[in-house]
Amino acid sequence: MKKKLFSMVLAAMVLGGLIAIASQTPAQAPNNQPAASPPTGKVAILNLSYVVKNYNKYLDFSAKMKKDVEQFEVQAKGKKAAYDAIVKDASDPKNAAQREKYEKDLKAVQREHEDITAAMKQYVSQKSDEQMVVLYREIQETAVRYANARSYEMVLHFNDAPANTPDYYSPSNIARKMQAGALMPMYVNPALDISPLVVQTLNAGYKTTQPAATPPAGK
Helix, strand or coil: CHHHHHHHHHHHHHHHHHHHHHHHCCCCCCCCCCCCCCCCCCEEEEEHHHHHHHCHHHHHHHHHHHHHHHHHHHHHHHHHHHHHHHHHHHCCHHHHHHHHHHHHHHHHHHHHHHHHHHHHHHHHHHHHHHHHHHHHHHHHHHHHHHHHHCCCCEEEEECCCCCCCHHHHCHHHHHHHHHCCCCCCCCCCHHHECHHHHHHHHHHHCCCCCCCCCCCCCC
8 A cells, every 4th residue: 555655646746747847848849840841730639647657667767766765664664663662761660860861862763764754755856856857858759759750730738547447537637627727628539649659659669677776875
């Protein structure tokens, strides 16, 4: 349950950052886009959240982050165990004379635990920020290549749960749509949705690698 919650939080952080980037990015292609051709009227849509969640690069990133967070959690549990041990010793009447020492030790261990927690949050935030920029640029570049190859004049992105899934009509997803300031299509011809094809292209070009694990900073 804890790992699932972390995965959901991590996905929300990355997707939230992607949405923020998309909302601040002008509706134009990268600088390598060829000269404009005569209008064709062809438009495609791209479900950004669908693409991210199905891109193997994001899945590998998420798995690595889980392992890194587990290392922080092991350190934090060690400090918690040390704290509990000090509390137990301090409660023994035979150690009443050492009360000040135990109080100092408790404060020291508590600070170390807080430092580990803070380091974990900073690590996750920094890595998520870096990754969301990489993901967005790769998705955008792939969408541009796809559009140019098939004479699409425009690719519109949106964020939604896949249709015909429980999440599609979940209260949280409906509430998000009702409050969203961006255009949300009420009907879309499935032929316009290039999201699966963009995922396929991204995964075909991405070579899964498993670099040697490097312990994150922390006490």
